[in-house]
Amino acid sequence: MTEKIKKLIPYKYYLIEMSPYRPLRLDCEVCKTTSSFCGHMRLNTSNGCIYLWHYQCQDCGKLTYSDEKAEKGTIVALQEACECGGQFRRDKNIFCTSCHYRKSDENRSEETRTATKKQLEVIKKSNDAEEMTLQFEKSDFFEFVEE
Numbered sequence: 001m002t003e004k005i006k007k008l009i010p011y012k013y014y015l016i017e018m019s020p021y022r023p024l025r026l027d028c029e030v031c032k033t034t035s036s037f038c039g040h041m042r043l044n045t046s047n048g049c050i051y052l053w054h055y056q057c058q059d060c061g062k063l064t065y066s067d068e069k070a071e072k073g074t075i076v077a078l079q080e081a082c083e084c085g086g087q088f089r090r091d092k093n094i095f096c097t098s099c100h101y102r103k104s105d106e107n108r109s110e111e112t113r114t115a116t117k118k119q120l121e122v123i124k125k126s127n128d129a130e131e132m133t134l135q136f137e138k139s140d141f142f143e144f145v146e147e
């Protein structure tokens with residue numbers, strides 16, 4: 001019998017909610033890879049400062065920065081697709097860039113590339129507070145425990 005890894009039910013985290021001063025280091029409990037997530041990065045240039053926002057490909061998990069802006073509303077997805085064909089978003093629960101642990105059905109491409117104030121409020125409430133819904137829950141490798 002394989003020994004199960006006991007772990008807490010992990011919470012959801014969103015790139016859009018992350019502070020650049022407190023980047024989130026996700027030490028994956030499955031593959032041990034460390035992924036670093038941060039909300040945005042500020043670049044000081046001769047033309048003033050530029051903000052680069054952090055996005056994650058919802059397919060392969062690759063991270064990228066972009067200064068793309070929306071004409072209306074808050075941008076949450078990039079127009080340009082990842083080289084794998086996936087969509088870069090920052091309004092979805094983050095997952096391990098290597099083994100995709102924490103990835104769920106919610107991690108997928110969407111038609112909408114902007115979020116309304118109401119949608120942003122929902123994300124804010126869920127960040128670091130809502131438990132993940134995972135296929136891993138039924139995995140033989142995990143046994144979820146509550147704190």
Ligand SMILES: [Zn+2]
Pocket residue numbers: 057058059060061062082083084085086087
């Ligand atoms: Zn990708």
Ligand SMILES: [Zn+2]
Pocket residue numbers: 028029030031032033096097098099100101
């Ligand atoms: Zn991993």
